Amino acid sequence: MPGFRAALPAALLLLLLSSFPPAAAEQPPWPWTPGAMHALNPSDRHASRAAWTALHYSNYHEASPSTLRALRQVLKATVKIIPGLGVKYYLQFTTEGYINGENAGSCLATVLYLKKSPPEVYIKCAHTQDKKQIQEEDNKFYHYLHHQTKPIIANNIPDSHGNIDRAHLPLWGLAIAGSSYIMLEKSTENLGYFMAQVKAVKQRIRKDSAVEFEFIVLLHETPTQKIELCHMHLIWTLSPPLRVKYICTSDNHWLEDGSGQDYGSAAGLFHEKEGNF
Amino acid sequence: MRALLLLAALGAVAAATTENFVGHQVLRIVPSSDAELQKVRELQELEHLQLDFWLSPRGLGDPVDIRVPFPSLQPLKAHLEANGVPYSIMIEDVQALVDLEQMQMLRRRRFMPFSTSTFDYTSYHTLDEIYAFMDLLVAENPNLVSKLEIGHTTENRPIYVLKFSKGGTNRPAIWIDTGIHSREWVTQASGVWFAKKVWADLTSPKGLANILDQMDIFLEIVTNPDGFVFTHTSNRMWRKTRSKHSGALCVGVDPNRNWDAGFGGSGASSNPCSETYRGPYANSEPEVQAIVDFVKSHGNIKAFISIHSYSQLLLYPYGYTTTAVPDKEELHQVAKEAVAALSSLYGTNYKYGSIITTIYQASGGTIDWTYNQGIKYSFTFELRDTGRYGFLLPASQIVPTAQETWKALEVIMAHTRGHLY
Numbered sequence: 089m090p091g092f093r094a095a096l097p098a099a100l101l102l103l104l105l106s107s108f109p110p111a112a113a114e115q116p117p118w119p120w121t122p123g124a125m126h127a128l129n130p131s132d133r134h135a136s137r138a139a140w141t142a143l144h145y146s147n148y149h150e151a152s153p154s155t156l157r158a159l160r161q162v163l164k165a166t167v168k169i170i171p172g173l174g175v176k177y178y179l180q181f182t183t184e185g186y187i188n189g190e191n192a193g194s195c196l197a198t199v200l201y202l203k204k205s206p207p208e209v210y211i212k213c214a215h216t217q218d219k220k221q222i223q224e225e226d227n228k229f230y231h232y233l234h235h236q237t238k239p240i241i242a243n244n245i246p247d248s249h250g251n252i253d254r255a256h257l258p259l260w261g262l263a264i265a266g267s268s269y270i271m272l273e274k275s276t277e278n279l280g281y282f283m284a285q286v287k288a289v290k291q292r293i294r295k296d297s298a299v300e301f302e303f304i305v306l307l308h309e310t311p312t313q314k315i316e317l318c319h320m321h322l323i324w325t326l327s328p329p330l331r332v333k334y335i336c337t338s339d340n341h342w343l344e345d346g347s348g349q350d351y352g353s354a355a356g357l358f359h360e361k362e363g364n365f
Numbered sequence: 366m367r368a369l370l371l372l373a374a375l376g377a378v379a380a381a382t383t384e385n386f387v388g389h390q391v392l393r394i395v396p397s398s399d400a401e402l403q404k405v406r407e408l409q410e411l412e413h414l415q416l417d418f419w420l421s422p423r424g425l426g427d428p429v430d431i432r433v434p435f436p437s438l439q440p441l442k443a444h445l446e447a448n449g450v451p452y453s454i455m456i457e458d459v460q461a462l463v464d465l466e467q468m469q470m471l472r473r474r475r476f477m478p479f480s481t482s483t484f485d486y487t488s489y490h491t492l493d494e495i496y497a498f499m500d501l502l503v504a505e506n507p508n509l510v511s512k513l514e515i516g517h518t519t520e521n522r523p524i525y526v527l528k529f530s531k532g533g534t535n536r537p538a539i540w541i542d543t544g545i546h547s548r549e550w551v552t553q554a555s556g557v558w559f560a561k562k563v564w565a566d567l568t569s570p571k572g573l574a575n576i577l578d579q580m581d582i583f584l585e586i587v588t589n590p591d592g593f594v595f596t597h598t599s600n601r602m603w604r605k606t607r608s609k610h611s612g613a614l615c616v617g618v619d620p621n622r623n624w625d626a627g628f629g630g631s632g633a634s635s636n637p638c639s640e641t642y643r644g645p646y647a648n649s650e651p652e653v654q655a656i657v658d659f660v661k662s663h664g665n666i667k668a669f670i671s672i673h674s675y676s677q678l679l680l681y682p683y684g685y686t687t688t689a690v691p692d693k694e695e696l697h698q699v700a701k702e703a704v705a706a707l708s709s710l711y712g713t714n715y716k717y718g719s720i721i722t723t724i725y726q727a728s729g730g731t732i733d734w735t736y737n738q739g740i741k742y743s744f745t746f747e748l749r750d751t752g753r754y755g756f757l758l759p760a761s762q763i764v765p766t767a768q769e770t771w772k773a774l775e776v777i778m779a780h781t782r783g784h785l786y
Contacts, residue, residue: 250761
């Protein structure tokens with residue numbers, strides 16, 4: 089599968105950068121000279137955070153539950169401050185299958201954190217999995233979902249003990265792929281995310297070739313340690329793009345700042361919908 | 366042939382019942398010659414012996430397992446020896462095994478372990494189960510293990526610490542705590558495993574035993590009992606304590622921001638609804654105050670290790686400031702060795718360094734306070750994993766996590782013992 093390019097092709101980005109007027113006096117948060125490339129210790133948390141941002145991008149864009157990747161190790165990282173624009177990370181890292189934990193090859197990526205928009209990512213990964221096998225797995229799952237006569241409903245994936253029913257593994261995968269879109273949009277140089285749990289999932293049966301789900305997912309935000317609750321609506325047609333719409337607790341001040349509350353009331357949303365169904 | 370008849374006669378006299386298996390043994394014979402194989406086959410003819418073949422004779426090299434009722438044991442063994450047929454005793458007492466199985470079945474139904482050897486270390490447990498485990502451990506070895514109550518939580522639950530000691534008075538000590546953040550379940554589960562491990566090592570001549578010749582070990586398995594119960598009953602993702610301070614809209618304080626080290630500075634929140642809320646003042650949380658009181662009154666703790674999850678990190682102070690601790694070189698070296706030991710078991714990858722450079726700025730943290738109290742070997746662990754399962758680490762990973770972490774703890778403890786101050 090070809091690597092995906094960021095919305096702005098690299099060349100165009102360079103052109104834009106070179107046409108920028110000299111930056112107004114701006115205090116960079118880093119002790120580094122703007123414009124120059126600075127090597128980072130691969131253990132630096134900013135490097136792993138940027139690598140995960142790149143993986144959120146990839147996991148979303150591949151739209152394939154069988155191809156999800158998790159970070160294994162950052163091998164090389166450099167950073168460059170682009171005055172007036174943002175901070176750009178250049179990364180080389182190894183990955184493993186998100187679901188099976190097996191070696192999934194290494195990736196090269198650039199991540200540009202902007203001031204007022206989601207990060208821009210370019211990522212290209214080596215492929216260690218059999219393309220045909222991936223396609224088969226995704227197809228199998230897709231057809232299983234597509235042929236449901238009763239909507240699939242599930243809660244707590246994984247459960248409190250970290251268990252995931254075999255039958256729910258692909259649901260978990262789809263949730264990760266969709267949540268990756270949310271996590272990508274929210275990621276900044278200083279805020280990172282992991283999908284902590286699928287609190288609830290409910291399928292909406294469709295007559296066309298797409299499969300549709302409502303999810304409630306919990307995202308773990310670092311370093312704030314916050315657990316964000318997001319209601320995510322997802323449509324999958326086997327090939328990208330995955331259509332994702334979402335709203336999270338911090339977006340509409342649903343549950344104040346999240347802490348001190350439990351999620352019973354939000355999970356109850358699904359049950360209500362079931363009643364009306 | 367005459368010997369065989371004698372054996373048969375003796376067997377006929379024996380009136381073995383099959384109601385219970387007291388004294389029954391299971392013997393194993395592995396025929397290595399045609400003659401031996403023939404002899405074993407002949408045994409099957411002797412009905413009066415009431416031999417129960419679990420594995421019947423097949424060919425050369427194939428094991429034959431026989432359950433032998435008690436009265437037939439001596440005659441059969443004598444017969445085998447007389448004919449030069451070697452055998453071994455596979456099960457010494459069949460009834461004991463049956464009893465154990467029944468106990469285990471009962472235990473599973475009632476969820477109450479009968480001993481620390483039947484406790485299930487591969488599952489997550491409730492507070493009651495862990496507290497029961499502690500009592501069992503103490504009961505099994507009251508001379509070496511004791512349970513101390515160091516305080517009470519907001520919801521009035523007792524806070525317990527296990528003390529492992531071979532004697533002496535106020536020996537230099539090692540402190541380990543798990544579960545300060547309640548949702549980090551692999552830590553309390555590992556704490557339970559550590560308790561058993563310390564106890565097991567106490568009775569073996571090598572390794573830990575020599576640390577315990579000079580030092581005591583204190584282990585607080587559930588450092589945040591109220592939060593832990595809440596993760597079982599209401600919200601699996603609960604992190605903080607369950608205190609309700611006046612005027613606060615939300616419940617709970619982050620116990621790892623409540624210590625008197627850089628309290629009030631950057632790296633903690635003043636918002637009660639935040640997951641990193643520092644609390645109205647340092648040591649506002651009884652869970653924290655209890656440890657502070659204990660450490661101060663003990664006065665001789667030399668290593669302090671506080672365990673969290675997840676991220677796979679080994680950290681030393683400081684979190685509240687970028688200023689390096691005076692002992693940085695040494696702590697960094699110890700961390701390096703500890704991480705190498707940890708990785709040697711399953712290849713699990715850890716990073717290490719000071720809190721502020723490796724993870725993030727955090728003020729009011731546990732080991733910043735303990736270090737400033739003079740406890741040089743102050744470390745924090747972040748156990749498995751790095752985000753895939755996060756707090757919901759599968760129970761199957763509890764024991765491997767505990768085992769590898771123990772390797773790192775051994776390095777820290779050995780270094781402390783070798784460099785007492």
